[in-house]
Amino acid sequence: SAAAGLERPQVVSHVQQALSYTVFDCKWVPRSARLLCLGSAARGTGLVQLYELHGARLELLREIEKPKPIKCGTFGATSLQHRYLATGDFDGNLNIWNLEAPEIPVYSVKGHKEIINSIDGVGGLGIGEGAPEIVTGSRDGTVKVWDPRQNDTPVANMEPVQGESKRDCWTVAFGNAYNQEERVVCAGYDNGDIKLFDLKTMSLRWETNIKNGVCSVEFDRKDINMNKLVATSLEGKFHVFDMRTQHPTKGFASVSEKAQKSTIWQVRHLPQNRDIFMTSGGSGSLHLWKYEYPALRSKKDSEGSEMGVAGSVCLLQNVTLSTQPISSLDWSPDKKGLCVCGAFDQTVRILIVTKLNKI
Amino acid sequence: MPVWLREHSWRQTLTAVYLSLPLRGARATAADIFCSERYLKVSVPPFLFEAILYAAIDDTNSTAKIGNGNIFFTLCKKEPAMWDSLTLGNAGKEKLQYLRENAVLKAQEKAKEETEAKKLAKQEHKKYALEATMKLEEAERKRIEDLKEKEREKVTKELELWKNQQKDAYKYKSVPKKGESHQETEPLKERKTKKPTKTRIPDEGTSKIRLKSTKGCHGSCSIFSPNLKAEQLPAPRAAATIRVNFTPRVFPTALRESRVAEEEEWLHKQAEAQRIINSDLSELEDLKEEEKNPDWLKDKGNRMFAMGNYLGAVNAYNLAVRLNDKLPLLYLNRAACHLKLRNLHKAIEDSSKALELLTPPVPDNENARVKGHVRRGTAFCQLELYAEGLQDYEAALKIDPKNKNIEKDAEKIRHLIQEPMQSS
Numbered sequence: 001s002a003a004a005g006l007e008r009p010q011v012v013s014h015v016q017q018a019l020s021y022t023v024f025d026c027k028w029v030p031r032s033a034r035l036l037c038l039g040s041a042a043r044g045t046g047l048v049q050l051y052e053l054h055g056a057r058l059e060l061l062r063e064i065e066k067p068k069p070i071k072c073g074t075f076g077a078t079s080l081q082h083r084y085l086a087t088g089d090f091d092g093n094l095n096i097w098n099l100e101a102p103e104i105p106v107y108s109v110k111g112h113k114e115i116i117n118s119i120d121g122v123g124g125l126g127i128g129e130g131a132p133e134i135v136t137g138s139r140d141g142t143v144k145v146w147d148p149r150q151n152d153t154p155v156a157n158m159e160p161v162q163g164e165s166k167r168d169c170w171t172v173a174f175g176n177a178y179n180q181e182e183r184v185v186c187a188g189y190d191n192g193d194i195k196l197f198d199l200k201t202m203s204l205r206w207e208t209n210i211k212n213g214v215c216s217v218e219f220d221r222k223d224i225n226m227n228k229l230v231a232t233s234l235e236g237k238f239h240v241f242d243m244r245t246q247h248p249t250k251g252f253a254s255v256s257e258k259a260q261k262s263t264i265w266q267v268r269h270l271p272q273n274r275d276i277f278m279t280s281g282g283s284g285s286l287h288l289w290k291y292e293y294p295a296l297r298s299k300k301d302s303e304g305s306e307m308g309v310a311g312s313v314c315l316l317q318n319v320t321l322s323t324q325p326i327s328s329l330d331w332s333p334d335k336k337g338l339c340v341c342g343a344f345d346q347t348v349r350i351l352i353v354t355k356l357n358k359i
Numbered sequence: 360m361p362v363w364l365r366e367h368s369w370r371q372t373l374t375a376v377y378l379s380l381p382l383r384g385a386r387a388t389a390a391d392i393f394c395s396e397r398y399l400k401v402s403v404p405p406f407l408f409e410a411i412l413y414a415a416i417d418d419t420n421s422t423a424k425i426g427n428g429n430i431f432f433t434l435c436k437k438e439p440a441m442w443d444s445l446t447l448g449n450a451g452k453e454k455l456q457y458l459r460e461n462a463v464l465k466a467q468e469k470a471k472e473e474t475e476a477k478k479l480a481k482q483e484h485k486k487y488a489l490e491a492t493m494k495l496e497e498a499e500r501k502r503i504e505d506l507k508e509k510e511r512e513k514v515t516k517e518l519e520l521w522k523n524q525q526k527d528a529y530k531y532k533s534v535p536k537k538g539e540s541h542q543e544t545e546p547l548k549e550r551k552t553k554k555p556t557k558t559r560i561p562d563e564g565t566s567k568i569r570l571k572s573t574k575g576c577h578g579s580c581s582i583f584s585p586n587l588k589a590e591q592l593p594a595p596r597a598a599a600t601i602r603v604n605f606t607p608r609v610f611p612t613a614l615r616e617s618r619v620a621e622e623e624e625w626l627h628k629q630a631e632a633q634r635i636i637n638s639d640l641s642e643l644e645d646l647k648e649e650e651k652n653p654d655w656l657k658d659k660g661n662r663m664f665a666m667g668n669y670l671g672a673v674n675a676y677n678l679a680v681r682l683n684d685k686l687p688l689l690y691l692n693r694a695a696c697h698l699k700l701r702n703l704h705k706a707i708e709d710s711s712k713a714l715e716l717l718t719p720p721v722p723d724n725e726n727a728r729v730k731g732h733v734r735r736g737t738a739f740c741q742l743e744l745y746a747e748g749l750q751d752y753e754a755a756l757k758i759d760p761k762n763k764n765i766e767k768d769a770e771k772i773r774h775l776i777q778e779p780m781q782s783s
Contacts, residue, residue: 012511014518033522053522056515123592131593147595155596158603167605180593193606202599209606335521337514352514 008355009288009337011319015350017058021047023342025072028332029083030125034061035330035340037348038087040069046089048073050099053350064102068093076121076174076222077132077148086134086148088116094136096148107148112138122174122183125333128223130180135173141166143187145199158187158197158204167191175219175243176226186229188214194231206251210239216266219243220274228291232264232279240291245298245308253308259287259315266329272336276316276359280329280341284322286351289313290359316359321349361407373439376416378432380408390425394418395469396437398462401430411458413442625721631685653679657689660696669696687716691727694734703738710735720758729759736768745776 023039033053041047046066051058068089078084078096084106086096092112095105116136123132133155134146145156160166168190176184183199190213196206212233220228226243229252233239239256246252262282270276275291294311301307324344332338337353369378382390382403393400396415401408415437424431436442650656660675676693679686694709714731717724736751752769759765 010507010510012507012514014511014515031525033525053518055519131595133596145596150595153598155598157598157600159600161602161604164604189605191606195603197601199596202601204601204603207603334525335518338518352511352518354510354514 007358009317009359010354011286011288011317012352012354013321013349014352015053015056015058017051017348017350019049019346019348022344022346023328023348024070025328026340026342026348027073027075027085027330028334028338028340030075030333031080031083032334035348035350036073036085037342038070038073039342040090041065044069046070046087048085048087048097048099048102051348058348058350062099064097064099066095071116072119074119074121074134075125077124077134078121079124079132080126086119086121088119088136088138090115092116092138092140094119094134094146096134107151109146109152111136111144111146111154112140112142114139117169118171120172120174122177122222128177130177130183133174133183135185137169137172137187139168141169141189143169143172143185143197145185156185156197156199156202158185158195167193170214171216173217173219173229174222175229177223178225184226186217186219188217188231190214192233206246208251210237210256212237215263218267218269218277220269220277227274230267230269230277232267234263236260236262236264236281238264238267238279240310240313242297242308242310245306247301247307248305250301250307253310255310255312257289257313260285263325265325265327268329268331268339270336270356271331271333273356273359276356278329278331278339278353280326282325283320284324284326284343284345285318285320286326286329286341287318288316288353290316317353321351322347361402362405364401364403364406364408367408367445369445371436371442373441374436376412376432376434376436376442376445378434378445379429380432381429382406383428388425390430392423392430393462393466394421394423395462395465398458399432399434400459403430410445411447411455413444413447414438414440624719625723628685650678651682653683653686653689656682657686657692660689660692664692664696664699669699672696673700685716687713687724687727687731690716691730691734694731694738698734698737698741701741703742706738707735710738725758729755729762729765732758733765733768736772740772740775745772748772749776 019037019039021039021041023037025038027036027038028034029036029050035051035053035058037047037049037051039047046069048064048066048070049060050062050064052061053059066089068091070087070089073085073087075083075085077086082098084096084098086094086107088094088111092110092114094107094109094111094116096107098106116138118137119134121132121134122128123130131147131149134148135143136146137143141160143158144154147155169187170190171188173186174183175186176182181200184205185197185199187195187197189195192209192211192213194208194210194214194217195204197203198205210231210233212235214231214233216230216232218230219226220230229241229243231239231241235258237256237258239254241252241254243252259279260281260283264279264281266280268278270278275293277289277291279287279289281287291313292311294309296309298306298308321341322343322345326341326343328342330340332340337356339351339353340348341351342348364380367378367380369376371377378399380401383406389404391402393402395418397412399408399410399412412434417435417437421432421434424433656675656679660672660679663669663672663675673693673696676689676696679689680693683689690709690713694706694713697703697706697709710731714728714735717728717731720728732751732755736748736755739745739748739751749769749772752765752772755765756762756769
């Protein structure tokens with residue numbers, strides 16, 4: 001049985017790097033063996049560090065300090081030529097940086113009144129079609145979509161109704177960007193709300209509540225007709241929604257799994273296989289999952305409306321790397337199985353997941 | 360009384376003594392043989408045989424065979440010598456006794472030793488078995504570790520390779536033009552040399568060359584130059600706002616932080632309280648419709664309190680309580696009236712009743728509980744029961760630590776308590 005265990009994907013820890021600051025997000029620089037760590041230094045400033053993978057160690061190439069701590073970043077809306085980094089900081093500022101000349105941002109706006117918890121980009125890196133756009137979700141309860149070609153005002157603003165008490169938005173994700181017009185934004189809030197906004201019709205397309213605060217949402221692929229959405233929450237639960245069939249009242253079908261007792265901080269799908277994803281937990285563990293589709297993805301209900309059928313999730317591997325939560329996770333888009341994760345023990349780890357070809 | 364068995368026959372060699380004891384009809388299976396170095400006793404009820412041996416024997420190696428109506432002993436002598444007789448004759452009674460006891464003691468010691476030896480042997484075996492299993496498990500673990508290591512190394516090598524590929528692609532991107540021209544010049548030279556011999560091939564050759572150069576650059580250049588795409592990008596979206604509502608909850612705390620069970624209980628209680636109507640009052644028929652509503656009466660009471668008509672307010676609350684005795688606010692407000700009217704005992708009663716009804720303690724009824732404690736505390740202090748009053752004030756502070764008035768009053772009470780002690 002131990003031998004059979006070895007046939008499953010293994011999570012191999014390749015490099016560990018201790019940092020002298022709190023790291024909130026880590027991202028691979030596309031088309032390279034370089035990665036970025038974003039975070040907050042002890043003296044309350046923001047840090048961006050650029051590392052390169054050299055054999056069994058990370059070499060620090062560049063360190064950029066900014067006045068406010070940085071919470072999140074994305075390369076999603078930039079071209080491969082430029083590879084500009086978009087960041088959200090603790091003060092609500094959205095900035096886009098040219099890492100070759102980081103003194104002055106290429107784009108800057110004070111987008112929110114409070115910390116930007118989450119950021120996502122679409123339309124860049126030669127993936128998908130349509131305008132490059134960035135979405136930010138903040139503790140001020142709003143979700144805003146920005147176009148780097150338009151200064152100061154967002155192209156879409158999802159805000160609470162007048163008089164409604166706000167809820168923190170903890171996570172945002174783009175999806176359904178399969179042609180130039182279509183695009184959706186999914187947002188998760190601290191009271192368990194998940195809302196799906198359709199940017200083509202500028203309306204709320206679907207909402208639900210999963211009872212526990214939503215820490216992370218991600219579509220399995222941004223640039224296809226929306227297929228699956230994973231939402232993770234506090235109390236160790238995550239839900240996988242089948243987004244292909246929307247029922248008029250019941251919404252989307254889902255399957256949920258309780259992975260562990262602690263918060264699931266992040267979910268990230270493998271860029272090379274959209275049915276495999278990894279979740280990172282508050283107990284310092286990583287779980288690798290595979291989604292299995294049901295025999296029929298949709299069926300008719302008693303009134304004849306189509307409703308989706310959720311499949312099942314199976315655990316491929318799990319490993320505990322740290323005692324502190326692993327708050328950020330990113331797969332390399334260029335090398336299958338290579339990923340970086342950052343934890344609150346001020347360490348960033350490069351991992352290699354093996355045997356993903358055999359799944 | 361056993362019967363001594365006197366008949367026995369024996370013979371000896373230099374090293375052994377052979378003793379034969381006939382069992383006259385006695386059951387051989389019941390034979391109990393006790394033997395030590397110098398002493399031999401056989402008890403076959405009802406017969407008893409005892410012998411103080413002439414010389415010492417090795418009792419561990421000696422044997423006794425029971426069967427065929429007799430017991431046959433093979434006793435190995437400790438020292439090879441011929442014995443004059445089987446037993447030691449002329450032995451005095453005391454000597455016999457002494458030898459007997461000695462024999463018994465020795466036998467016991469021996470038994471002890473044997474058990475000790477057995478125990479040790481068992482432990483040794485256990486240890487050995489444990490070590491053996493541990494070794495096996497170690498080996499298994501090592502094997503798995505080795506497999507994992509090998510995998511790691513393989514993967515690391517692949518990673519290095521990929522990285523170098525990336526590096527090369529990067530370098531190649533920055534010098535595409537040079538490469539292109541280089542590729543073109545060489546085959547051109549070839550073409551020139553080939554010209555005299557073959558005329559058609561050069562044309563194919565050139566077209567091939569062109570294909571080659573574009574192909575060579577295709578792998579890296581195309582992904583680095585999405586400039587063509589830039590022209591096709593749509594204009595920025597027309598700005599719009601989507602207004603959202605959030606899922607309401609009576610208590611705005613996340614599921615994990617809320618004390619759902621208690622809060623549900625409180626809500627339930629409130630709902631129940633609203634529905635109670637004490638209908639067994641005959642005077643009810645005289646009342647107007649609105650006077651039968653406890654809430655309306657409560658509001659009336661509040662208004663009268665505000666105007667200073669404390670007796671009137673008390674009456675209103677009294678009637679309300681008769682209609683519905685489960686509303687904590689009625690008692691709370693009546694307590695305030697009694698305080699003003701200096702009906703201190705009644706104030707205490709009402710505040711206590713209110714606090715009783717305000718369980719379970721949840722954030723929703725915090726304000727009410729603070730008021731209850733403060734009013735009761737005030738009443739106690741006015742009755743000069745300062746210790747009890749302080750208790751209530753401190754309870755109030757616990758619920759609402761930021762209230763400066765309560766803090767000041769609590770301090771005053773503390774001083775009051777300390778002063779009389781100082782003066783006396």
